[in-house]
Amino acid sequence: MSALARWFLVNGYNVAGYDRTSTPLTDTLSAEGMSIHFQEDVAQIPASFLADPAQTLVVYTPAVPKTHAEYIYLTENGFTLQKRSQVLGFLASRMTTIGVAGTHGKTTTSSMVAHLLRQAGVNCAAFLGGITQNYGTNFLLNEPADDLSTVICVVEADEFDRSFLTLFPQYAIVTSTDADHLDIYGDHNSVLDSFAAYVSQIKPTGILFQRQGLALADKTSAQVRTYALNGDAHQPAAYHAANLRIERARFVFDLVYPGGTITDIRMLIPGFHNVENAVAAGAVALEAGVSPGAVREGLTTYRGVRRRFEYVLDTDEIVFIDDYAHHPAEVQAFLSSVKALYPDRELTVIFQPHLFSRTRDFAEGFAESLSLADHLILLDIYPARELPIDGVTSDLILQRVTSQSKRISTKEALPDVLREIKPTLLVTVGAGDIDQQISALKILFNTNR
The missing domain is CATH 3.90.190.20 (Mur ligase, C-terminal domain)
Structure with a gap:
Protein backbone atom coordinates (compact mmCIF):
# COMPACT_ATOMS: atom_id res chain seq x y z
CA MET A 1 0.00 0.00 0.00
CA SER A 2 2.73 2.48 0.91
CA ALA A 3 4.61 1.77 -2.33
CA LEU A 4 1.48 2.65 -4.32
CA ALA A 5 0.94 5.74 -2.18
CA ARG A 6 4.48 6.84 -2.98
CA TRP A 7 3.93 6.29 -6.72
CA PHE A 8 0.92 8.59 -6.70
CA LEU A 9 2.70 11.20 -4.59
CA VAL A 10 5.80 11.43 -6.81
CA ASN A 11 3.54 11.65 -9.86
CA GLY A 12 1.81 14.77 -8.55
CA TYR A 13 -1.31 13.46 -6.80
CA ASN A 14 -2.49 14.44 -3.34
CA VAL A 15 -2.41 11.41 -1.04
CA ALA A 16 -4.14 10.77 2.27
CA GLY A 17 -4.67 7.54 4.14
CA TYR A 18 -5.65 5.55 7.20
CA ASP A 19 -3.72 2.93 9.12
CA ARG A 20 -4.59 1.08 12.28
CA THR A 21 -1.48 2.16 14.20
CA SER A 22 1.33 4.65 13.84
CA THR A 23 4.66 3.11 12.80
CA PRO A 24 8.05 4.39 11.63
CA LEU A 25 6.80 3.81 8.06
CA THR A 26 3.70 5.96 8.51
CA ASP A 27 5.89 8.63 10.14
CA THR A 28 8.06 8.60 7.02
CA LEU A 29 5.07 8.81 4.69
CA SER A 30 3.72 11.78 6.65
CA ALA A 31 7.10 13.49 6.40
CA GLU A 32 7.01 12.94 2.63
CA GLY A 33 3.75 14.90 2.42
CA MET A 34 0.88 12.47 2.98
CA SER A 35 -1.95 13.12 5.41
CA ILE A 36 -2.33 9.98 7.54
CA HIS A 37 -4.72 9.37 10.41
CA PHE A 38 -5.17 6.47 12.82
CA GLN A 39 -8.72 6.85 14.11
CA GLU A 40 -11.58 5.09 12.35
CA ASP A 41 -13.43 8.32 11.69
CA VAL A 42 -14.74 9.77 8.40
CA ALA A 43 -14.17 13.28 9.78
CA GLN A 44 -10.42 12.53 9.78
CA ILE A 45 -10.39 12.26 5.97
CA PRO A 46 -9.26 15.63 4.54
CA ALA A 47 -12.20 17.70 3.33
CA SER A 48 -10.73 18.15 -0.15
CA PHE A 49 -11.03 14.41 -0.77
CA LEU A 50 -14.58 14.16 0.56
CA ALA A 51 -15.75 17.19 -1.46
CA ASP A 52 -15.25 15.63 -4.89
CA PRO A 53 -15.88 11.88 -5.13
CA ALA A 54 -15.45 11.96 -8.92
CA GLN A 55 -11.84 13.12 -8.56
CA THR A 56 -10.93 10.87 -5.63
CA LEU A 57 -9.66 7.31 -6.06
CA VAL A 58 -9.93 5.14 -2.97
CA VAL A 59 -7.35 2.34 -2.87
CA TYR A 60 -7.84 -0.26 -0.14
CA THR A 61 -6.37 -3.53 1.03
CA PRO A 62 -8.68 -6.47 1.77
CA ALA A 63 -7.15 -6.47 5.26
CA VAL A 64 -9.56 -3.59 5.97
CA PRO A 65 -12.80 -5.15 7.28
CA LYS A 66 -16.03 -4.44 5.47
CA THR A 67 -17.43 -3.10 8.76
CA HIS A 68 -14.88 -0.28 8.83
CA ALA A 69 -16.71 3.06 9.19
CA GLU A 70 -14.70 4.81 6.50
CA TYR A 71 -15.05 1.91 4.05
CA ILE A 72 -18.83 1.95 4.51
CA TYR A 73 -19.05 5.72 4.03
CA LEU A 74 -16.91 5.76 0.89
CA THR A 75 -18.79 2.80 -0.57
CA GLU A 76 -22.17 4.42 -0.02
CA ASN A 77 -21.30 7.92 -1.22
CA GLY A 78 -20.25 7.56 -4.82
CA PHE A 79 -16.50 7.12 -4.46
CA THR A 80 -14.51 4.86 -6.78
CA LEU A 81 -12.97 2.07 -4.72
CA GLN A 82 -10.32 -0.28 -6.07
CA LYS A 83 -8.29 -2.94 -4.36
CA ARG A 84 -4.58 -2.39 -4.05
CA SER A 85 -4.02 -5.29 -6.42
CA GLN A 86 -6.24 -3.76 -9.12
CA VAL A 87 -4.31 -0.50 -9.13
CA LEU A 88 -0.98 -2.29 -9.04
CA GLY A 89 -2.07 -4.50 -11.93
CA PHE A 90 -3.01 -1.46 -14.00
CA LEU A 91 0.33 0.27 -13.42
CA ALA A 92 2.34 -2.90 -14.06
CA SER A 93 0.46 -3.65 -17.28
CA ARG A 94 2.04 -0.61 -18.92
CA MET A 95 5.56 -2.00 -18.36
CA THR A 96 7.40 -5.32 -18.77
CA THR A 97 6.58 -7.08 -15.53
CA ILE A 98 8.59 -9.45 -13.39
CA GLY A 99 6.19 -10.93 -10.84
CA VAL A 100 7.58 -12.66 -7.75
CA ALA A 101 5.05 -14.89 -6.01
CA GLY A 102 5.15 -17.49 -3.27
CA THR A 103 3.89 -18.13 0.23
CA HIS A 104 7.46 -17.50 1.48
CA GLY A 105 10.39 -15.52 0.17
CA LYS A 106 8.68 -13.16 -2.24
CA THR A 107 9.67 -9.92 -0.49
CA THR A 108 13.36 -10.81 -0.30
CA THR A 109 13.45 -12.28 -3.80
CA SER A 110 11.63 -9.38 -5.45
CA SER A 111 13.86 -6.82 -3.73
CA MET A 112 16.92 -8.83 -4.83
CA VAL A 113 15.71 -8.74 -8.43
CA ALA A 114 15.10 -5.00 -8.23
CA HIS A 115 18.58 -4.43 -6.78
CA LEU A 116 20.26 -6.55 -9.47
CA LEU A 117 18.50 -4.57 -12.21
CA ARG A 118 19.14 -1.18 -10.61
CA GLN A 119 22.83 -1.95 -9.99
CA ALA A 120 23.20 -3.10 -13.61
CA GLY A 121 21.74 0.15 -14.94
CA VAL A 122 18.46 -1.34 -16.17
CA ASN A 123 15.58 1.15 -16.21
CA CYS A 124 13.18 -0.37 -13.71
CA ALA A 125 10.43 0.35 -11.22
CA ALA A 126 9.66 -1.78 -8.20
CA PHE A 127 6.69 -2.25 -5.89
CA LEU A 128 7.89 -4.27 -2.91
CA GLY A 129 6.42 -5.64 0.31
CA GLY A 130 9.22 -4.46 2.60
CA ILE A 131 11.71 -1.66 3.12
CA THR A 132 14.97 -2.45 1.34
CA GLN A 133 18.16 -1.79 3.26
CA ASN A 134 19.94 -0.69 0.10
CA TYR A 135 17.44 2.04 -0.79
CA GLY A 136 15.48 2.70 2.40
CA THR A 137 12.16 2.31 0.60
CA ASN A 138 9.70 -0.23 -0.77
CA PHE A 139 9.27 1.69 -4.02
CA LEU A 140 11.75 2.35 -6.81
CA LEU A 141 10.77 4.89 -9.47
CA ASN A 142 11.85 4.30 -13.05
CA GLU A 143 13.46 6.86 -15.31
CA PRO A 144 11.09 8.53 -17.82
CA ALA A 145 10.66 6.55 -21.05
CA ASP A 146 8.77 7.29 -24.27
CA ASP A 147 7.86 3.61 -24.45
CA LEU A 148 6.93 2.27 -21.01
CA SER A 149 7.15 -1.31 -22.28
CA THR A 150 10.93 -0.87 -22.26
CA VAL A 151 10.79 -0.31 -18.49
CA ILE A 152 10.93 -3.41 -16.27
CA CYS A 153 8.50 -3.38 -13.35
CA VAL A 154 9.34 -5.71 -10.45
CA VAL A 155 6.22 -6.57 -8.48
CA GLU A 156 5.79 -8.59 -5.33
CA ALA A 157 2.87 -10.73 -6.46
CA ASP A 158 0.78 -11.38 -3.35
CA GLU A 159 -1.42 -14.47 -3.14
CA PHE A 160 -3.46 -12.99 -0.27
CA ASP A 161 -7.07 -12.53 -1.43
CA ARG A 162 -5.86 -13.76 -4.87
CA SER A 163 -4.40 -10.29 -5.45
CA PHE A 164 -1.78 -11.55 -7.93
CA LEU A 165 -4.49 -12.45 -10.43
CA THR A 166 -4.46 -8.82 -11.61
CA LEU A 167 -0.94 -9.36 -13.00
CA PHE A 168 0.10 -10.66 -16.44
CA PRO A 169 3.89 -10.88 -16.13
CA GLN A 170 6.54 -11.48 -18.78
CA TYR A 171 8.72 -13.24 -16.20
CA ALA A 172 7.42 -14.90 -13.05
CA ILE A 173 9.15 -16.48 -10.07
CA VAL A 174 7.21 -18.81 -7.77
CA THR A 175 9.12 -19.64 -4.60
CA SER A 176 6.59 -21.81 -2.75
CA THR A 177 2.93 -22.84 -2.72
CA ASP A 178 2.47 -24.02 0.87
CA ALA A 179 -0.86 -23.84 2.63
CA ASP A 180 -1.41 -20.33 4.01
CA HIS A 181 -4.16 -17.73 4.30
CA LEU A 182 -6.64 -20.52 4.90
CA ASP A 183 -9.03 -17.92 6.32
CA ILE A 184 -9.29 -16.76 2.69
CA TYR A 185 -8.80 -20.00 0.75
CA GLY A 186 -10.32 -22.64 3.00
CA ASP A 187 -7.90 -25.42 2.08
CA HIS A 188 -4.54 -26.07 0.43
CA ASN A 189 -6.06 -27.19 -2.87
CA SER A 190 -7.62 -23.76 -3.30
CA VAL A 191 -4.21 -22.18 -2.71
CA LEU A 192 -2.73 -24.42 -5.41
CA ASP A 193 -5.57 -23.55 -7.80
CA SER A 194 -4.86 -19.87 -7.29
CA PHE A 195 -1.17 -20.27 -8.10
CA ALA A 196 -2.12 -22.32 -11.17
CA ALA A 197 -4.35 -19.47 -12.32
CA TYR A 198 -1.54 -16.97 -11.71
CA VAL A 199 1.06 -18.80 -13.80
CA SER A 200 -1.51 -19.31 -16.57
CA GLN A 201 -1.46 -15.52 -16.97
CA ILE A 202 2.26 -15.36 -17.79
CA LYS A 203 2.61 -14.06 -21.31
CA PRO A 204 3.10 -16.90 -23.84
CA THR A 205 6.50 -15.43 -24.77
CA GLY A 206 7.50 -15.30 -21.11
CA ILE A 207 9.25 -17.58 -18.64
CA LEU A 208 8.20 -19.17 -15.36
CA PHE A 209 11.02 -19.72 -12.88
CA GLN A 210 9.67 -22.23 -10.39
CA ARG A 211 11.35 -23.74 -7.37
CA GLN A 212 12.16 -27.36 -8.11
CA GLY A 213 9.42 -29.66 -6.86
CA LEU A 214 6.50 -27.33 -7.52
CA ALA A 215 3.83 -28.69 -9.85
CA LEU A 216 3.11 -25.68 -12.06
CA ALA A 217 4.81 -26.52 -15.35
CA ASP A 218 1.64 -27.80 -16.99
CA LYS A 219 -0.37 -24.76 -15.87
CA THR A 220 1.29 -22.25 -18.20
CA SER A 221 2.01 -21.83 -21.90
CA ALA A 222 5.25 -20.00 -21.07
CA GLN A 223 8.68 -21.59 -20.91
CA VAL A 224 9.48 -23.18 -17.55
CA ARG A 225 12.87 -23.10 -15.81
CA THR A 226 13.58 -24.71 -12.44
CA TYR A 227 15.82 -23.49 -9.64
CA ALA A 228 16.89 -25.01 -6.34
CA LEU A 229 19.20 -24.55 -3.39
CA ASN A 230 21.24 -27.67 -4.17
CA GLY A 231 21.84 -29.44 -7.44
CA ASP A 232 19.98 -32.77 -7.76
CA ALA A 233 22.28 -35.37 -9.33
CA HIS A 234 19.32 -37.28 -10.79
CA GLN A 235 17.34 -34.28 -12.08
CA PRO A 236 19.39 -31.08 -11.70
CA ALA A 237 17.59 -27.76 -11.66
CA ALA A 238 18.56 -25.39 -14.46
CA TYR A 239 19.75 -22.92 -11.82
CA HIS A 240 21.18 -24.01 -8.47
CA ALA A 241 23.80 -23.26 -5.82
CA ALA A 242 27.03 -25.25 -5.61
CA ASN A 243 30.00 -25.24 -3.26
CA LEU A 244 27.80 -23.75 -0.54
CA ARG A 245 29.67 -23.01 2.69
CA ILE A 246 29.73 -20.68 5.67
CA GLU A 247 32.80 -18.47 6.03
CA ARG A 248 33.08 -16.00 8.94
CA ALA A 249 29.29 -16.09 9.51
CA ARG A 250 28.61 -15.45 5.81
CA PHE A 251 27.03 -17.78 3.26
CA VAL A 252 29.22 -18.21 0.18
CA PHE A 253 28.22 -20.17 -2.95
CA ASP A 254 28.56 -20.57 -6.71
CA LEU A 255 25.53 -19.96 -8.92
CA VAL A 256 25.25 -22.62 -11.62
CA TYR A 257 23.15 -21.56 -14.63
CA PRO A 258 22.66 -23.03 -18.13
CA GLY A 259 25.46 -20.92 -19.60
CA GLY A 260 28.09 -21.41 -16.90
CA THR A 261 28.88 -20.70 -13.25
CA ILE A 262 29.18 -17.49 -11.24
CA THR A 263 31.70 -18.28 -8.51
CA ASP A 264 32.23 -17.11 -4.94
CA ILE A 265 29.07 -15.09 -4.31
CA ARG A 266 29.42 -13.87 -0.73
CA MET A 267 26.04 -12.93 0.74
CA LEU A 268 25.69 -10.08 3.21
CA ILE A 269 22.39 -11.55 4.41
CA PRO A 270 22.44 -15.00 6.05
CA GLY A 271 20.21 -18.01 5.58
CA PHE A 272 19.97 -21.12 3.44
CA HIS A 273 16.59 -19.85 2.25
CA ASN A 274 18.18 -16.56 1.18
CA VAL A 275 20.76 -18.41 -0.89
CA GLU A 276 17.87 -20.12 -2.67
CA ASN A 277 16.16 -16.75 -3.12
CA ALA A 278 19.41 -15.42 -4.58
CA VAL A 279 19.49 -18.28 -7.10
CA ALA A 280 15.98 -17.34 -8.27
CA ALA A 281 16.79 -13.63 -8.45
CA GLY A 282 20.01 -14.32 -10.34
CA ALA A 283 18.16 -16.56 -12.79
CA VAL A 284 15.58 -13.97 -13.82
CA ALA A 285 18.19 -11.19 -13.91
CA LEU A 286 20.34 -13.20 -16.29
CA GLU A 287 17.33 -13.79 -18.53
CA ALA A 288 16.53 -10.06 -18.44
CA GLY A 289 19.97 -9.29 -19.83
CA VAL A 290 22.08 -8.64 -16.74
CA SER A 291 25.64 -9.93 -17.18
CA PRO A 292 27.01 -12.71 -14.93
CA GLY A 293 29.53 -10.27 -13.47
CA ALA A 294 26.80 -7.76 -12.64
CA VAL A 295 24.72 -10.52 -11.04
CA ARG A 296 27.64 -11.43 -8.81
CA GLU A 297 28.23 -7.78 -7.87
CA GLY A 298 24.54 -7.22 -7.17
CA LEU A 299 24.13 -10.27 -4.96
CA THR A 300 27.26 -9.50 -2.97
CA THR A 301 26.07 -5.93 -2.31
CA TYR A 302 22.44 -6.76 -1.52
CA ARG A 303 21.79 -5.81 2.11
CA GLY A 304 18.34 -7.29 2.62
CA VAL A 305 14.94 -6.08 3.74
CA ARG A 306 14.03 -4.71 7.11
CA ARG A 307 12.67 -7.40 9.42
CA ARG A 308 14.04 -10.18 7.21
CA PHE A 309 17.01 -11.71 9.06
Missing part, protein backbone atom coordinates in the same frame (compact mmCIF):
# COMPACT_ATOMS: atom_id res chain seq x y z
CA GLU A 310 17.86 -8.21 10.29
CA TYR A 311 20.70 -7.91 12.80
CA VAL A 312 19.78 -5.68 15.74
CA LEU A 313 22.93 -6.36 17.80
CA ASP A 314 26.05 -8.33 16.91
CA THR A 315 28.57 -8.27 19.75
CA ASP A 316 30.72 -10.75 21.64
CA GLU A 317 28.09 -10.79 24.39
CA ILE A 318 24.91 -11.13 22.30
CA VAL A 319 23.69 -11.65 18.76
CA PHE A 320 20.14 -10.28 18.37
CA ILE A 321 18.28 -10.86 15.08
CA ASP A 322 14.74 -9.87 14.04
CA ASP A 323 12.66 -11.65 11.38
CA TYR A 324 9.16 -11.36 9.93
CA ALA A 325 8.56 -15.13 9.69
CA HIS A 326 4.93 -16.00 10.47
CA HIS A 327 4.39 -19.42 8.84
CA PRO A 328 5.85 -22.68 10.18
CA ALA A 329 8.00 -23.22 7.07
CA GLU A 330 9.42 -19.69 7.35
CA VAL A 331 10.13 -20.13 11.06
CA GLN A 332 11.83 -23.48 10.37
CA ALA A 333 14.04 -22.00 7.64
CA PHE A 334 14.98 -18.98 9.73
CA LEU A 335 15.78 -20.82 12.95
CA SER A 336 17.71 -23.57 11.14
CA SER A 337 19.90 -20.95 9.51
CA VAL A 338 20.49 -19.13 12.78
CA LYS A 339 21.56 -22.34 14.49
CA ALA A 340 23.90 -23.19 11.59
CA LEU A 341 25.56 -19.79 11.90
CA TYR A 342 25.96 -19.94 15.67
CA PRO A 343 26.19 -23.63 16.65
CA ASP A 344 27.92 -22.89 19.97
CA ARG A 345 25.25 -20.55 21.38
CA GLU A 346 21.92 -21.39 22.99
CA LEU A 347 19.04 -19.98 20.96
CA THR A 348 16.36 -17.87 22.67
CA VAL A 349 13.27 -17.23 20.55
CA ILE A 350 10.52 -14.67 21.18
CA PHE A 351 7.62 -15.51 18.87
CA GLN A 352 4.37 -13.61 18.36
CA PRO A 353 1.72 -15.70 16.56
CA HIS A 354 -0.10 -13.80 13.79
CA LEU A 355 -3.86 -14.33 13.38
CA PHE A 356 -6.13 -16.62 15.39
CA SER A 357 -7.00 -18.66 12.29
CA ARG A 358 -3.35 -19.23 11.34
CA THR A 359 -2.53 -20.27 14.90
CA ARG A 360 -5.43 -22.75 14.88
CA ASP A 361 -4.61 -24.15 11.44
CA PHE A 362 -0.85 -24.52 11.96
CA ALA A 363 -0.39 -25.05 15.71
CA GLU A 364 1.44 -28.36 15.22
CA GLY A 365 3.70 -26.93 12.51
CA PHE A 366 4.58 -23.92 14.63
CA ALA A 367 5.33 -26.16 17.60
CA GLU A 368 7.65 -28.35 15.52
CA SER A 369 9.62 -25.42 14.10
CA LEU A 370 9.76 -23.51 17.39
CA SER A 371 11.08 -26.61 19.15
CA LEU A 372 14.42 -25.70 17.56
CA ALA A 373 14.68 -23.08 20.31
CA ASP A 374 16.62 -23.77 23.50
CA HIS A 375 14.45 -21.16 25.22
CA LEU A 376 11.04 -20.22 23.81
CA ILE A 377 9.00 -17.19 24.82
CA LEU A 378 5.53 -16.93 23.28
CA LEU A 379 3.58 -13.67 23.20
CA ASP A 380 -0.18 -13.40 22.82
CA ILE A 381 -1.65 -13.76 19.33
CA TYR A 382 -1.62 -10.61 17.20
CA PRO A 383 -5.20 -10.42 15.84
CA ALA A 384 -4.65 -8.12 12.83
CA ARG A 385 -7.96 -8.21 10.93
CA GLU A 386 -9.56 -11.00 13.00
CA LEU A 387 -11.80 -11.32 16.01
CA PRO A 388 -10.84 -13.88 18.69
CA ILE A 389 -11.72 -17.54 18.14
CA ASP A 390 -12.88 -19.52 21.16
CA GLY A 391 -10.16 -21.75 22.55
CA VAL A 392 -7.43 -20.38 20.27
CA THR A 393 -4.54 -18.90 22.24
CA SER A 394 -0.75 -19.11 22.19
CA ASP A 395 -1.10 -22.07 24.56
CA LEU A 396 -2.17 -24.22 21.57
CA ILE A 397 1.41 -23.95 20.37
CA LEU A 398 3.10 -24.01 23.76
CA GLN A 399 1.66 -27.36 24.80
CA ARG A 400 3.06 -29.03 21.67
CA VAL A 401 6.58 -27.55 21.84
CA THR A 402 9.22 -30.06 22.96
CA SER A 403 11.80 -27.53 24.20
CA GLN A 404 12.39 -27.86 27.93
CA SER A 405 12.49 -24.10 28.49
CA LYS A 406 9.23 -22.58 27.25
CA ARG A 407 6.75 -20.05 28.56
CA ILE A 408 4.12 -17.46 27.63
CA SER A 409 4.92 -13.86 28.49
CA THR A 410 3.38 -10.43 28.16
CA LYS A 411 5.34 -7.76 26.34
CA GLU A 412 5.68 -5.85 29.60
CA ALA A 413 7.34 -8.82 31.31
CA LEU A 414 9.89 -9.48 28.54
CA PRO A 415 12.78 -7.55 30.15
CA ASP A 416 12.48 -9.53 33.39
CA VAL A 417 12.25 -12.84 31.51
CA LEU A 418 15.33 -12.02 29.45
CA ARG A 419 17.30 -10.93 32.50
CA GLU A 420 16.58 -14.39 33.89
CA ILE A 421 17.59 -16.27 30.73
CA LYS A 422 20.63 -14.06 29.93
CA PRO A 423 20.59 -14.92 26.21
CA THR A 424 23.69 -14.84 24.03
CA LEU A 425 21.69 -15.56 20.84
CA LEU A 426 18.24 -13.93 20.68
CA VAL A 427 15.70 -13.70 17.88
CA THR A 428 12.35 -11.94 17.68
CA VAL A 429 9.98 -13.52 15.17
CA GLY A 430 6.52 -12.59 13.87
CA ALA A 431 4.47 -10.40 11.54
CA GLY A 432 2.45 -8.43 14.11
CA ASP A 433 3.73 -5.58 16.25
CA ILE A 434 6.59 -7.47 17.88
CA ASP A 435 9.01 -5.16 16.07
CA GLN A 436 7.86 -2.35 18.36
CA GLN A 437 9.64 -4.16 21.22
CA ILE A 438 13.03 -4.10 19.50
CA SER A 439 14.17 -0.62 20.58
CA ALA A 440 13.45 -1.33 24.24
CA LEU A 441 15.20 -4.71 24.10
CA LYS A 442 18.20 -3.18 22.37
CA ILE A 443 18.45 -0.61 25.15
CA LEU A 444 18.12 -3.39 27.73
CA PHE A 445 21.10 -5.31 26.38
CA ASN A 446 23.21 -2.21 25.80
CA THR A 447 22.53 -1.19 29.42
CA ASN A 448 23.50 -4.63 30.73
CA ARG A 449 26.84 -4.76 28.88
